[in-house]
Amino acid sequence: MNAEQQKPLIGFTSGDINGIGIELIIKTLSDNRILDQCTPVVFASNKCINFYRKSMPEINFSYQSVKDFSRINHKQLNIFNCWDEEVPISAGQLNETGGRYARTSLQHAVNALKDGLIQGLVTAPLHKKNIQSADFNFTGHTPYLKHAFGLNDVVMLMVASNLRVALVTEHVPVKDIAAHISKESIISKLVIINESLKRDFGIEKPKIAVLGLNPHAGDEGLVGNEEQTIIKPSVKEVKDKGILAFGPFSADAFFARAQYQQFDAVLAMYHDQGLIPFKSLAIGEGVNYTAGMPAIRTSPDHGTAFDIAGKGQADASSFLAAIFECIDIIKRRADYDESRSNPLRKMSNVIIANAADEAIEVNEDESES
Structure with missing residues (x-):
């Protein structure tokens, strides 16, 4: 495995497509330095991405479109197309369409996380009311993830x-x-x-x-x-x-x-x-x-912000922090697991911890x- 393929694959959900989620994805992942740390895979559709990209012409945002993980490009942002149909986007509006495609994105991303196709997941904000359906009766990401992983x-x-x-x-x-x-x-x-x-x-x-x-x-x-x-x-x-x-x-x-x-x-x-x-x-x-899952999921600490959606005003600080925290936890967990399987490293960690405690x-x- 080369250096590019050793980077973790990090999945991103779209969140409510009428909220600020896709705008945050474009703002954070347009910085090519992110590609030095991970390989991003956005679970959405090209058409939804392009809708918001047109409203931010000052941002240079390029990607490749895939429908198969064997086609992932580790040197580029990847959009994993979860749907092909035209979807009416009403930025800032709470409606059934926003919830339906937030649900579709989340379910595809969580399946990839469970199958080990991605090593971490960053979820964009969804709205707890309009995401409800006959097969999705959860008050947010956390209870859904608990159910999906059978915990x-x-x-x-x-x-x-x-x-x-x-x-x-x-x-x-x-x-x-x-x-x-x-x-x-x-x-x-x-x-x-x-x-x-x-x-x-x-x-x-x-x-x-x-x-x-x-x-x-x-x-x-x-x-x-x-x-x-x-x-x-x-x-x-x-x-x-x-x-x-x-x-x-x-x-x-x-x-x-x-x-x-x-x-x-x-x-x-x-x-x-x-x-x-x-x-x-x-x-x-x-x-x-x-916490408590076999896989790693982070999210910003805010909601869909319908009041500023589509206006280019969303602050990406928390979303960017969620990306780096996801990457850092992947690395720390790997180090911890390796230290537990390596007696000499485990002993060294204990000595250091006791000295610093x-x-x-x-x-x-x-x-x-």
Whole structure:
């Protein structure tokens, strides 16, 4: 295998074709330096790509069209045509057409990921309502990927250079959150996060903070007892298994005092509890990573942005970060797996980790205040 073929093949979904997904693909993949790092394969159609390319004449964007992976060109961007028919594009509009072709792109890309034809996948934003169909009843990428790979659990892990935030519950109505919080779900998430931090992020002894569900982490049962009956016992159980988990912490004080800087990841109980501080602190570079899968998938941390779709205004920072994070995780995972099969390298990694490891002091009383 030559050097070109050793680069990972990274797949890209179109997302909702009326949103900003294809614009982001054109903006990021028009930089030929990306080809030094990976071989991009976009699951869409030439016609959809050309529709948006015409609105950005200042961008030099070239590609080759393929329908067979044996025809992939490792020196060029590849468009894998998932459909040939003419599709009416209404940039900025939420309609059934946008959802249908977002679904088609995603299903083709995930099949390629499962079959090992691509080594990683970067998904452009879709809309959770219009993608629904008789054979697609999922609230987003994460539950669909869990189903497609036949997994018992996965974790939505938001990643930035200064913070990683995972969720116990994802797209659940606020009134139903407490019913979805259980020892089993928290323990499952912590086990997956711990393994992912080691294998995918190269952290030998990861430290994980766990947030409480209620204000002030329940105030010892005064404003809710989930911390006492569910979260604390979950933290203790995983600690007994050797996982360095701490908490529960009061969410507001935890972020206000920058305690997240002492940890390698934070497990939040619900969507807004974790994503509001994450998006505030990630400064446009946030990436959504699906931890716990045998394959690697990343995504930008924003939605379809119909209000600016087709206007050339979309900020590609998060999408570009998702591409580089996907490539980096592929490399780190390969290094981790190789080190586990090489006793000498494994011993070297342990010695380095022990030398660099610093003890963390956690005030358990403060974590509940």
